[in-house]
Amino acid sequence: MRGTKGPSGRGSRELTEKVRTARRRTISSTRWLQRQLNDPYVVAAKRDGYMSRAAYKLIQLDDRFKLLKRNMRVLDLGAAPGGWSQVAAQRLAGSHSTIVAVDILPFGPIPGVECQILDVETPDSETIMKGWLGGPADLVLSDMAPSTTGHQSTDQIRILALAEVAYEVAQATLAPGGGFVVKLFQGGAVGELLAVLKKDFTLVRHAKPEASRKDSSELYLVAQGYRGTLREDEGTC
């Protein structure tokens, strides 16, 4: 596996890219472009062949929490453009693992990953995903995020709703002892979800990987040791 912590290394550029304001580019899109060009994780993702800078977040979470283990079934929710799935596929390569990745947006193909277009919020999504997994999941990852409105409390409510849906999926698919990672925004009403996770898992921790932008309120809950038992009809999913 490639470098695990800082993105810099030989070949990475200093943070000096400037972007000229093109006639039809707005100030905010110029700022976005400038930030992208100067972001060391964007540069590293390009260098290392990852579809997104988000790949380094999973690398850092996995280095810390040892989430990815040989011969496991992984469900990656909100997977596009595919950085997390690429990391999972690399780290599980050579083992009998299954990685199912879903998103509303088209993405892939990614070697070693079953990429599917699916809205996780549709009522029968769990049944469909169970079919793709071919058995109980050992790890459910959710980096799902709605498109942001810029209105902080609205965005927090929407991401929390997606996190709750992700946990419903996890409850329907996780094997006992399994793990669950979910993205949230700090400051939202996460208390209820956190309380449920603390009851249902032996260990729950907060994490803000170094690759998560400092100016973003994003954080992850990492829950390990699922105490739940699969219902009989779910044991053969």
Ligand SMILES: C[S@@+](CC[C@H](N)C(=O)[O-])C[C@H]1O[C@@H](n2cnc3c(N)ncnc32)[C@H](O)[C@@H]1O
């Ligand atoms: C931050 S991106 C994920 C980045 C990804 N982990 C990676 O490494 O490239 C969030 C994704 O969540 C997806 N998403 C949002 N709502 C969703 C839903 N209801 N069902 C499936 N995917 C969803 C978005 O389309 C978006 O691609």
